[in-house]
Amino acid sequence: MDGGVKKTGVTSSEVAKRAGVSQSAVSRTFTPGASISPTMRAKVMAAARELGYRPNALARSLITNRSRIIAVVMAYLENLFYPDVLEELGRLLVRENYRLLLFTGSLDRDSDPVFDQLMQYRVDGIILASTSLSSELSEECAAAGIPVVLFNRTTERDAVSSVTAHNLEGGRLVAEFLLAGGHERFGYISGIESSSTNRDRLAGYREALARAGHADIVIGTGNYERAGAEAAAREILSRPDRPDALFVANDHMAVAVMDVARYEFGLSIPDDLSIVGYDDVGPARWSAYDITTMSQPLERMVETTVELLMEQIASGRIVAEHRILRGELMVRSSARLPASGIVEADGRRIYRPPQS
Amino acid sequence: MDGGVKKTGVTSSEVAKRAGVSQSAVSRTFTPGASISPTMRAKVMAAARELGYRPNALARSLITNRSRIIAVVMAYLENLFYPDVLEELGRLLVRENYRLLLFTGSLDRDSDPVFDQLMQYRVDGIILASTSLSSELSEECAAAGIPVVLFNRTTERDAVSSVTAHNLEGGRLVAEFLLAGGHERFGYISGIESSSTNRDRLAGYREALARAGHADIVIGTGNYERAGAEAAAREILSRPDRPDALFVANDHMAVAVMDVARYEFGLSIPDDLSIVGYDDVGPARWSAYDITTMSQPLERMVETTVELLMEQIASGRIVAEHRILRGELMVRSSARLPASGIVEADGRRIYRPPQS
DNA sequence: CTGAAAGCGCTTACAG
DNA sequence: CTGAAAGCGCTTACAG
Numbered sequence: 001m002d003g004g005v006k007k008t009g010v011t012s013s014e015v016a017k018r019a020g021v022s023q024s025a026v027s028r029t030f031t032p033g034a035s036i037s038p039t040m041r042a043k044v045m046a047a048a049r050e051l052g053y054r055p056n057a058l059a060r061s062l063i064t065n066r067s068r069i070i071a072v073v074m075a076y077l078e079n080l081f082y083p084d085v086l087e088e089l090g091r092l093l094v095r096e097n098y099r100l101l102l103f104t105g106s107l108d109r110d111s112d113p114v115f116d117q118l119m120q121y122r123v124d125g126i127i128l129a130s131t132s133l134s135s136e137l138s139e140e141c142a143a144a145g146i147p148v149v150l151f152n153r154t155t156e157r158d159a160v161s162s163v164t165a166h167n168l169e170g171g172r173l174v175a176e177f178l179l180a181g182g183h184e185r186f187g188y189i190s191g192i193e194s195s196s197t198n199r200d201r202l203a204g205y206r207e208a209l210a211r212a213g214h215a216d217i218v219i220g221t222g223n224y225e226r227a228g229a230e231a232a233a234r235e236i237l238s239r240p241d242r243p244d245a246l247f248v249a250n251d252h253m254a255v256a257v258m259d260v261a262r263y264e265f266g267l268s269i270p271d272d273l274s275i276v277g278y279d280d281v282g283p284a285r286w287s288a289y290d291i292t293t294m295s296q297p298l299e300r301m302v303e304t305t306v307e308l309l310m311e312q313i314a315s316g317r318i319v320a321e322h323r324i325l326r327g328e329l330m331v332r333s334s335a336r337l338p339a340s341g342i343v344e345a346d347g348r349r350i351y352r353p354p355q356s
Numbered sequence: 357m358d359g360g361v362k363k364t365g366v367t368s369s370e371v372a373k374r375a376g377v378s379q380s381a382v383s384r385t386f387t388p389g390a391s392i393s394p395t396m397r398a399k400v401m402a403a404a405r406e407l408g409y410r411p412n413a414l415a416r417s418l419i420t421n422r423s424r425i426i427a428v429v430m431a432y433l434e435n436l437f438y439p440d441v442l443e444e445l446g447r448l449l450v451r452e453n454y455r456l457l458l459f460t461g462s463l464d465r466d467s468d469p470v471f472d473q474l475m476q477y478r479v480d481g482i483i484l485a486s487t488s489l490s491s492e493l494s495e496e497c498a499a500a501g502i503p504v505v506l507f508n509r510t511t512e513r514d515a516v517s518s519v520t521a522h523n524l525e526g527g528r529l530v531a532e533f534l535l536a537g538g539h540e541r542f543g544y545i546s547g548i549e550s551s552s553t554n555r556d557r558l559a560g561y562r563e564a565l566a567r568a569g570h571a572d573i574v575i576g577t578g579n580y581e582r583a584g585a586e587a588a589a590r591e592i593l594s595r596p597d598r599p600d601a602l603f604v605a606n607d608h609m610a611v612a613v614m615d616v617a618r619y620e621f622g623l624s625i626p627d628d629l630s631i632v633g634y635d636d637v638g639p640a641r642w643s644a645y646d647i648t649t650m651s652q653p654l655e656r657m658v659e660t661t662v663e664l665l666m667e668q669i670a671s672g673r674i675v676a677e678h679r680i681l682r683g684e685l686m687v688r689s690s691a692r693l694p695a696s697g698i699v700e701a702d703g704r705r706i707y708r709p710p711q712s
Numbered sequence: 713c714t715g716a717a718a719g720c721g722c723t724t725a726c727a728g
Numbered sequence: 729c730t731g732a733a734a735g736c737g738c739t740t741a742c743a744g
Contacts, residue, residue: 007501008421009478011721022731027723034723037729052496057476058414058423059721063736065364067414072458077439078638087433090460099473102428102458104446117455120413122365140408145363226638259643282434282582287615288644367737378715383739390739393713415737419720 010053019047030055061122069099070309071123073114075106075130076224079252081281081296085129085151088302096310098124106131119144125309127151130224132196133160147312149305152296154196154322161312161321163305167197170294171204171247173329174276176353177292178245179212180338183274186217187243189232189253191224198224198249201278205247218243222253229253233260237267244273245335251277251284254291258334274335284332292335295327366409375403386411417478425455426665427479429470431462431486432580435608437637437652441485441507444658452666454480462487475500481665483507486580488552489516503668505661508652510552510678517668517677519661523553526650527560527603529685530632532709533648534601535568536694539630542573543599545588545609547580554580554605557634561603574599578609585609589616593623600629601691607633607640610647614690630691640688648691651683 012026019026021043028034029044047053061067070093076082086102093100101121103114107128115137118126126141129151133141141148142159154162178186186209191198202219209217218239220232229248236243237260248254254277261267261275269275277284280295304323312318329351331342341354368382375382377399384390385400403409417423426449432438442458449456457477459470463484471493474482482497485507489497497504498515510518534542542565547554558575565573574595576588585604592599593616604610610633617623617631625631633640636651660679668674685707687698697710 007499008720009475009500013721023721024723024731024733025729027721028730031723035729040729052499054472054475056418056478056721057473058417058478059736060723061414061736062412062418062721062738063723065736069457077443078436080434080436080439083433083436083439083442086439086458087460090458094459094470094473099477100458101425102442102446102456103450104443114450116410117413117450119365119410121455122412122414143363143408144365255642263643283639286611287619288611364736369737379737380715380717380739381713383737384714387739391713396713412737415720416739417720418722418737419739421720 009056010051012053012055015044015047015051015053018051019043067122067124068097069101069121069123070125070127071101071103071118072127072129073103073105073107073131075104077104078226079224079250079281080283081250081252081279082129084281084298085302088299089127089306092302092306096306107133107137124313125149127305127309128153133157142318145316145318147309147318149308151301151305152197157320159318159320161308163301163308163323163325164197165296165301166324166326167200168204170278170327171201172208173351173353174247174294175205175208177329177338177351178247178274178276178335179209180341180353181274181336183245183336185241185243185245186214187219187236187246188217189220189222189229189236189246189248189257191222191249191253193221201249222249224250224253226252226256229256230260233257234264237261237265246273247276249278251279251281251291251293254293255283255289258289269334270336276335280330290332290334292332293330295330297325297327300325365412366407368409368411371400371403371407371409374407375399423478423480424453425457425477425479426481426483427457427459427474428483428485429459429463429487431460433460434582435580435606435637436639437606437608437635438485440637440654441658444655445483445662448658448662452662463489480669481505483661483665484509489513498674501672501674503665503674505664507657507661508553513676515674515676517664519657519664519679519681520553521652521657522680522682523556524560526634526683527557528564529707529709530603530650531561531564533685533694533707534603534630534632534691535565536697536709537630537692539601539692541597541599541601542570543575543592543602544573545576545578545585545592545602545604545613547578547605547609549577557605578605580606580609582608582612585612586616589613590620593617593621602629603632605634607635607637607647607649610649611639611645614645625690626692632691636686646688646690648688649686651686653681653683656681
């Protein structure tokens with residue numbers, strides 16, 4: 001096996017010979033900023049073109065100690081939020097002249113092999129979307145000088161940065177919106193319970209509801225999965241004291257909850273039940289769902305993630321920074337409307353609570 | 357800029373010194389199949405663990421002339437079919453001990469920079485999903501000994517393999533199903549018109565309809581995009597001779613078409629209009645849509661893609677192979693049912709035309 | 713089984 | 729500006 005021999009590419013020495021110059025000259029031609037005369041460069045370029053030469057990035061990395069590769073670890077790709085993030089990451093990283101090494105799945109446990117591979121390729125930075133990092137692994141990254149940024153999760157660990165929406169505020173705003181809409185029995189369908197994102201959304205929601213005298217809320221666990229959300233919805237909607245307002249921890253689950261409410265329980269949304277989601281992902285805008293939801297500023301979040309990474313790579317100093325970005329409560333038709341507080345802004349309707 | 361100095365990782369020489377053995381011994385310890393005694397291996401492993409050593413994959417690649425990196429070029433990530441493919445690809449490639457270098461976007465034109473990067477990293481293989489390859493680029497890959505597999509597209513080019521569903525048969529089957537359902541005015545909403553996938557689906561559909569005496573069909577162009585599909589649907593549904601059956605080139609567009617039909621035209625599906633999609637992607641199974649659709653055997657397609665690649669990498673011989681896999685017509689509620697031909701198979705309903 | 717040595721394809725001081 | 733040379737961290741004949 002492995003009987004095949006991959007033809008080795010054209011090398012700088014071959015180009016040098018063809019052009020009648022030194023190998024160093026070839027290298028300089030392809031190193032931005034290196035000192036080389038226009039004549040020499042032209043000669044080299046001509047030979048390179050004839051031979052179809054392309055510098056070997058692996059050999060270059062070996063000596064520069066920079067791979068220009070960023071590892072991205074991402075799970076939950078069936079939630080369209082993440083493919084959107086991935087596409088935007090791809091766009092920005094390529095613009096910064098970095099490559100994207102993708103690992104699907106989570107880094108939560110038993111994923112030492114993934115981590116191993118990622119370290120073997122000497123990646124210049126790591127982006128972890130929808131997952132966190134054990135303290136051993138994060139220390140190892142810090143020791144190796146590799147910056148890590150969590151996307152849509154946060155952590156207290158040293159040396160691990162994060163970019164999230166203001167989930168606490170988001171949860172609060174959802175509660176205020178539902179309270180203003182005159183709802184009385186509140187429910188919540190959670191994501192992964194231990195995830196920072198879920199914790200913060202729930203904490204904000206709880207806090208604002210408690211302040212208004214609603215200490216009791218019905219909670220189901222959806223684990224950010226469609227099947228989990230369906231099961232949780234069935235359980236909650238079967239209760240005699242069925243909520244009239246349901247905050248679902250993300251849109252991916254909210255879609256499933258709406259399907260169950262309408263097609264299994266025959267409920268009318270928002271007349272019988274109001275639903276609010278989180279993310280403002282594609283399907284939230286589809287007419288069949290038209291979900292009222294807290295938006296996550298995806299473009300800005302991705303931009304910030306790449307910025308943090310680039311800064312730390314350039315400076316060589318790894319300091320945990322936590323960036324929290326605000327979203328808007330996008331008002332659509334899946335939840336009963338409050339009498340006031342709805343503002344139109346360039347074609348979108350958003351909620352701004354009167355007193356704040 | 358670039359003021360930072362990334363700490364260089366632990367090297368095999370450092371481990372060798374610590375263990376009191378030669379550097380070769382360290383290398384052998386981490387090379388599967390290399391000849392090394394258990395004692396030596398144990399000594400090396402101990403030292404390696406103490407120092408946190410991990411072989412540098414870049415240095416290894418330089419000498420083995422194998423990067424163990426597969427480039428994946430993928431566009432249309434907002435169509436859930438592709439994230440699903442990506443997740444499956446990630447799973448299989450990791451199992452084969454390959455890494456996945458992701459390039460988002462298409463390779464159709466002006467993407468020489470993407471191609472350049474991919475070649476600079478000396479990838480061992482290339483998977484192009486939802487895009488094709490110019491003849492110059494495909495020749496260059498062949499010359500460099502790099503196997504290329506198109507996923508969900510095909511081409512006549514030498515040295516480029518492909519894996520697709522049997523789109524021609526799929527198109528035919530959709531037509532037969534709709535004919536058997538008693539429909540009379542047929543429409544089609546196309547994807548990218550020049551894509552092989554779209555061409556074949558349409559050809560099969562046309563052929564079977566023509567055979568039944570329906571030479572005229574209304575065609576709109578959706579370009580595999582949601583907005584395009586909406587516009588095409590509006591145009592087609594506004595016609596006085598509005599079709600009563602619409603084949604939409606993929607589910608991603610079919611969802612959009614259903615939204616327009618129901619919420620803009622007030623049509624009832626399937627009473628006023630039957631819709632059939634392609635792919636059998638997640639949303640096709642959501643209750644709000646419940647789309648009758650030709651499935652693409654995603655797992656088998658991905659498996660085949662990886663197999664083709666592994667074979668060609670191992671043998672070193674690049675020969676264009678074209679694998680065509682059959683799907684099923686999944687019967688749900690978005691299209692009127694024929695009187696016969698519907699079969700139940702492990703909980704799913706599929707269409708098997710009576711005579712075939 | 714083990715080690716010394718050559719070499720993969722580059723970058724980058726160092727001299728000129 | 730240019731070239732000769734060292735060296736990045738490995739693998740792999742070659743001898744023993």
